[in-house]
Every structure is written in structure tokens, then in C-alpha cells.
Amino acid sequence: MGQVLGGREQVRAAVVQASPVFMNKKGCLEKACDLIHKAGKEGAEIVVFPETWIPTYPYWGMGWDTAAAAFADVHADLQDNSLVVGSKDTDILGKAARDAGAYVVMGCNELDDRIGSRTLFNSLVYIGKDGRVMGRHRKLIPSYIERIWWGRGDARDLKVFDTDIGRIGGQICWENHIVNITAWFIAQGVDIHVAVWPGLWNCGAAQGESFIYAGHDINKCDLIPATRERAFTGQCFVLSANNILRMDEIPDDFPFKNKMTYAGPGQGEFVGWACGGSHIVAPTSEYIVPPTFDVETILYADLNAKYIKVVKSVFDSLGHYTRWDLVSLTKQPQPYEPLAGERPMAMPEERIEQVADAVAREFNLDVEKVDKIVRQVTTPHRQRAA
Numbered sequence: 001m002g003q004v005l006g007g008r009e010q011v012r013a014a015v016v017q018a019s020p021v022f023m024n025k026k027g028c029l030e031k032a033c034d035l036i037h038k039a040g041k042e043g044a045e046i047v048v049f050p051e052t053w054i055p056t057y058p059y060w061g062m063g064w065d066t067a068a069a070a071f072a073d074v075h076a077d078l079q080d081n082s083l084v085v086g087s088k089d090t091d092i093l094g095k096a097a098r099d100a101g102a103y104v105v106m107g108c109n110e111l112d113d114r115i116g117s118r119t120l121f122n123s124l125v126y127i128g129k130d131g132r133v134m135g136r137h138r139k140l141i142p143s144y145i146e147r148i149w150w151g152r153g154d155a156r157d158l159k160v161f162d163t164d165i166g167r168i169g170g171q172i173c174w175e176n177h178i179v180n181i182t183a184w185f186i187a188q189g190v191d192i193h194v195a196v197w198p199g200l201w202n203c204g205a206a207q208g209e210s211f212i213y214a215g216h217d218i219n220k221c222d223l224i225p226a227t228r229e230r231a232f233t234g235q236c237f238v239l240s241a242n243n244i245l246r247m248d249e250i251p252d253d254f255p256f257k258n259k260m261t262y263a264g265p266g267q268g269e270f271v272g273w274a275c276g277g278s279h280i281v282a283p284t285s286e287y288i289v290p291p292t293f294d295v296e297t298i299l300y301a302d303l304n305a306k307y308i309k310v311v312k313s314v315f316d317s318l319g320h321y322t323r324w325d326l327v328s329l330t331k332q333p334q335p336y337e338p339l340a341g342e343r344p345m346a347m348p349e350e351r352i353e354q355v356a357d358a359v360a361r362e363f364n365l366d367v368e369k370v371d372k373i374v375r376q377v378t379t380p381h382r383q384r385a386a
Contacts, residue, residue: 004305005166005191013192014044014102015241015299017278017292020056022250025081028054029089032106033096039298040100045129045165047097047104050241050278051172051196052122054108055081057243058149059198059272060256070255078149082109082120085136094131101129103163105170107196107241110136112151119151124170124194126161134161139172140181155332158184166191173197176226184329186234186317191308195227195240199270200277200291214272216293221277224291232285235311237303240281244296245274270294283311352378 005011016035021027032049039047051057058078083089083106097104103126110123122139138153158181160169169190175181176195185193202215203222218224223240231238246269250257260272280289280301288301315321356371 004308005303006164008165009305011045011165011192011303012043013237013239013280013301013303014039014042014047015239015278015280015289015301016047016049016053017242017244017276017299018296019245019249020053020243022245023055023077023081023254025055025083025089028081029092032093035298036093036096036100036102036104039300040102042298042300044100044300045102046168046192046239047100047102048194048196048239048241049104049106049108050243051107051198052109053243054083054106056109056245057198057274058146059245059260059274061145061259074255075149078109079111079118079120082111083123083125084111085113085125085133087113090125090127090133093125094127094133097127097129098131103127103129103165103168105168105194107172109149110138120149121153122146122150122172123153124172124196126168126170128163134163135159137170137172140175140178143174158331160185160188160190168192168194170194170196173223176223176230180329182230182233184331186236187329189318190234190236192303193230193234193236193238195223195230195238197223197240197242197277199243199245199273199275200224200293201273214270214275216275216277218277218291223277227279227281228285231281231283232311232315233317235283235308235315235317237283237288237301237307238281240277240279242277242279242291243274244276244294245271247271283307 018035021031036047093104093106106125108123108125110121112119112121122142124137126134126136128134137157139150140153140157142150142152160167167188167190169185169188170193171182171185173196200221200223201212202217202220203212204220205211227238227240276293276295277291278299279287279291280299282288284307289299292299352371352374356367356374359365360367360370
């Protein structure tokens with residue numbers, strides 16, 4: 001208990017900034033294995049990939065005016081090229097993780113493994129250095145038109161994984177701005193926080209420009225203060241993995257190649273926001289590796305436990321610098337499922353009166369109060385709400 005980075009003084013981390021093999025799961029898995037092996041040879045013990053790296057982030061626009069045939073073909077193709085947890089997909093990644101001796105956090109389009117479902121999720125899949133799947137995190141709220149593509153995660157997706165290199169957690173894109181969710185992760189004592197994004201953009205509404213457009217100015221992008229504040233608020237290291245993708249890496253026969261919604265003026269060779277921007281932040285909120293643009297690379301950093309200890313000595317969000325006695329958090333105990341079992345039937349009126357009378361007599365209680373309690377606990381939730 002109380003250990004930082006699993007009791008280690010230092011952990012070497014790797015953040016992958018590399019193009020996916022566009023809409024090709026097999027190619028992505030092969031490239032991922034090569035990158036994991038490469039990072040492992042450099043001593044990395046955790047390797048992080050960007051948001052929906054397998055098989056790509058959907059940078060193209062879809063809406064009410066999209067031709068149904070084109071939408072159907074692309075979405076079916078995306079399903080077929082999305083990762084399935086517990087299949088040969090994760091077996092392949094698991095072998096690479098085991099061979100490299102590293103934990104792997106893979107951003108992916110995930111096809112639901114529930115029988116009968118073909119829903120996709122924007123997910124982080126966590127794989128241990130033993131090659132086993134530790135768990136997954138599904139994005140809780142797809143942003144804006146992302147709702148066309150992905151379902152929503154639930155309470156099962158708020159896990160932090162306790163490992164021999166520290167406690168690892170992660171959030172996807174704008175989830176890093178959701179205050180109560182971020183607080184829940186911080187409350188679990190994260191040492192290494194993974195933040196993944198589709199790239200980096202600029203916000204220009206305050207200057208009369210477009211709300212969001214492609215750009216490299218780190219002073220005009222919301223994700224930059226988010227990762228730095230997250231590091232300091234949680235007294236943790238932040239591994240920020242941002243996508244990179246060039247236009248010439250998209251096949252010419254892809255029907256939406258020329259309809260990339262997120263493209264901005266002067267974007268050049270890159271697809272919209274997919275210009276990189278990956279970085280690594282220390283618990284002091286300073287960069288260990290600053291945002292890196294326009295290049296396919298792997299960022300490395302040695303995460304020193306001393307940084308966490310020093311920051312916590314003056315600002316400890318789980319100790320002397322918080323007030324859980326004033327404000328606390330509650331997580332829903334279980335997710336909702338399509339088959340949740342039979343709901344309890346309301347107890348007959350005469351039986352309620354009999355039970356209330358018997359309990360009141362045995363424990364010398366007010367029968368009216370007992371009657372009210374019995375009605376509360378025996379009436380189905382939806383009926384009470386109505």
C-alpha cells in the first residue's frame with residue numbers, strides 16, 4: 001500500500017504516433033506488433049496507441065444526406081475490420097506484448113462481443129505483459145457526429161488496473177474534460193494516465209474563426225491544457241497518444257476520401273486533425289516530451305516515481321489536499337443489460353398489511369411507518385417512479 005509506480009523508481013514508457021493501415025485490421029495488427037517489438041527493444045514497459053488506431057478514426061463526414069448505399073458499405077467494412085476482444089485479434093496483440101515484456105494500451109474500434117450485437121465502440125483495450133487481456137474502456141459519450149459510429153460505455157468502463165509498474169487508467173478524447181469521470185479515475189490512485197485523441201486541432205470561435213479546424217497551435221487546442229491539468233490534478237504521468245494519417249495513405253477507391261469533414265484550410269498532406277501532437281507530461285504539469293507533429297515516430301520517456309512523490313508532498317488529491325467529507329462520488333453498481341431477469345411483482349395489499357402489522361408487533365414499532373417501508377421495498381422501481 002502507498003507504493004508509487006508499483007514500488008519502482010522508474011518506468012520506461014512509449015507513445016506510438018504512427019499511421020494505421022487504413023481500414024485494414026490485419027495490416028494494423030501486423031504493424032502494431034512490429035511497433036510493440038520495437039518499443040520493447042528500447043526498454044519500454046508500457047506501449048500506448050492513439051484513439052481508434054485499429055483500423056482508423058472516421059475522419060469522413062456522415063449525416064442525413066449521406067447516400068444509404070455508401071454508408072452501408074463503409075459501416076459494414078468498418079465492422080469487419082474492428083477488433084473483437086477475446087478473439088484471435090487480442091491473441092495476436094497479447095503475443096506481441098508478452099514477447100516485448102510490455103503492457104499495451106490499444107485504441108481501437110471494438111465490435112461488441114455480445115451475441116447478436118454488431119454495435120461498435122470507441123475503446124481502449126488493456127493487455128498485460130503476460131499477454132492476457134486485463135480489461136477494456138469504452139468511450140462513455142461519443143462526441144458530436146461520432147454517435148453515428150459508436151455506442152456508449154457503462155459503469156464497467158471506469159476501471160484502473162493495478163500492475164507491477166503502477167496503477168494504469170485511461171480516458172478517450174473529450175472524456176478527459178468530463179469532471180466527475182476524471183475525478184473518479186483520480187480517486188482510484190492512477191499513476192499512469194493514458195489520454196488518446198484523433199490528432200490535434202485548433203479552436204477559433206473567440207477570434208471569429210471556425211469553432212474547430214486543423215492546426216498546430218498548441219495555445220489554441222483544448223486537449224493541451226487538459227492533459228497538463230490532468231497530470232497535476234491527479235499527480236500522475238500522462239501519456240498522450242495522438243493520431244497521424246496522410247491523405248496518400250487512404251486508398252483512392254475509398255468513397256469518402258474527398259469528404260473528410262475535419263479537414264481545414266491549408267492542411268497539406270495530412271487528413272484533417274491527424275497531424276500528430278503526441279506528448280508526455282510529468283505530474284508537475286511540465287512536458288517530458290513536448291507535442292510532436294507531422295512525423296511517424298515513437299516517443300519515449302523514463303517516468304520517475306520521485307516526481308509523483310514530490311508533487312503529492314504539496315498537493316495530494318487523495319490525502320491532505322481534498323475534502324471528501326464535503327463532496328464525494330458514487331458510481332452506479334451495475335450496468336443495464338437487455339435481459340436483466342424478471343422484475344419483482346408488487347406485494348398484494350392484504351399481504352403488505354399483514355407483514356407490516358407482524359413486524360411492528362415483534363419489534364414494538366409504529367405500524368404506519370413500517371407499512372410505508374414495506375411498500376417502498378416491495379414495489380417495482382418503475383412503478384414507484386411513475
